[in-house]
Amino acid sequence: MAAGTGRRWGLRVGHFGVVGLFTLFTAFPFYWMLVTTFKRTSDLLKRGNNPFVYNEAPTLENLRVLFQETLYVRWLVNTALVGVAVVVITLILAIPAGYALARLTGRWGEQLGIGIFLTYLVPPTLLFIPMSRVIGDLGLQDSLWSLVLVYPSFTIPFCTWLLMGFFKAIPRDLEEAAMIDGLSRFGAFVKVVIPISVAGVLTVVIFSFTLVMQEFVYALTFISSVRQMTVSVGVPTFLVHGDVYFWGSLMAGSFIASVPIAILYNFFVDRFIAGFTVGAIK
């Protein structure tokens, strides 16, 4: 009996130990960013200081630099605009494409699906050179529209593939029932298939938006004026001067940009995981 309770306690400690470790691991970057945001530069640079706590009184100076001496707010707005536009474009194209590929019978559907996914694997570091020619010919240099045009080139293939798995998991019977019940195929798709695939659609939204927020190579190549930059380019460009890093402001900029995404993930984490696993099996 005593051995049994001991074992149970052991399991419990092990369980919470593992959960605790993971929590620390994932929460640490946020803690580090938050602490550094309010640190004085002298506190940061003194070697003998404990880096996890404040050794000198906290300051708002770093935030002042971020908001008053850079166009940080502008960059945030730019990022959000591009993000929303890319998400909308991705949804408009990837949902019908994924559905069509999922329902295309025979081997063609599957091979096309794999082919589309493969294009996602071509790295931006290779593609940005030809892409910059395209952007140049279209006269979109130094415009946010260049990013709105280029980002879907990697969000659409992946999201199409992801949604294809999702749609494949939906029994055909449901659409057929809806078609008999009085809808056209398109009507059945809109009223039955899409509502059932909310998890997949959400996954696509979060995934595309995150990709846009973190993308660096294209944004750096196509955008040169300060007012058109996104967070991922603006922050390192203006808060790193040669070998001088404005650590406090850098961390503040990263923290503010990453928290909304983190909250979004937390709200939809179950559905997000469902989205990925369905896509994985089918």
Add this chain to the structure above:
Amino acid sequence: MAIVETRDVRKHFGDVHAVDGVNLTTKEGEFLVLLGPSGCGKTTLLRMVAGLEDPTGGEILIGGQVVNDLPPRARKIAMVFQSYALYPHMRVFDNIAFPLRAQGVPRAEIPHKVEWAAGLFGIEKLLHRKPRELSGGERQRVALARAVVREPAVFLLDEPLSNLDAKLRTSARDELQQFQRRIGTTTIYVTHDQVEAMGLGDRIAVMQGGKVRQIGTPQEVYDEPADTFVAGFLGSPPMNLLEIPDCLVGFRPEHFLPKEAHESRDGLLALKFHISRIEYLGADRLLYGALEGKFPDTKVISKLASTVSTPVQPGKTQDFAVREKDFRFFDRETGLRTRPRPV
């Protein structure tokens, strides 16, 4: 109500002829069962009537109108799927109301109609639930209610009972038939289960290899099978077949009884039966063995009702007999019924 007619309907998937020239005509308000083994084309035929598959050839008529080019929604049909195909994201109420909304029934009429349909199947209390919160039997009723609610001209049912457990299936069968009689809508029902087919159908169309082998009342297809396939497919165990010089002769296991068990000695054909094994099934016993004498080593089965008290024993050869009028004769080459002849 409407009559469904298929004229030389064919469906080919590449080289596979899933449905190969089917001519069928239902009667007004009839319960017609399509019966056959897996892959015989019965579901494909039903799906073509529904408009979910395009026929490779032939015509489909509903209510006298050729519907080949009409989409499913314009055919005035309702279909119940094997999986029930309930919309998982909608409550039962919305599931049943779905066809009404899709067809633009005035908003004010919808609750009234949904309640009427739910009332037919006793599911009024489930209207606020989601399909995943229902049992198999309840789901089936919701699927039926959804099919009935818009008062279709034809019902198409694709093995709607096969996902229920055996006990529930019996009661569901009974309810289904009563309900069909009450509303009197022409119904086409697909199944591979001969008990369902015999119990439910006004007529049964037995299909094999994409063709209709026989169509008739349950009694006709059982007692007067048109060919050896129908004779073998219907009946459990199937009909015994013996080879005689110019044809095949068949008789049902329940007609193959110990000599003493026959009421009259007239018109009997006596056969020596070596019993190798007996299966006791409660109401019946199945006797497996082989004939001796005139048809050496021909395997046959006898089905004795528990009311037959003649003692039987495995390992023994006993005198059995069949009434001559219970023999059915089939052509050896084509398998089709032929005229009776002396055995």
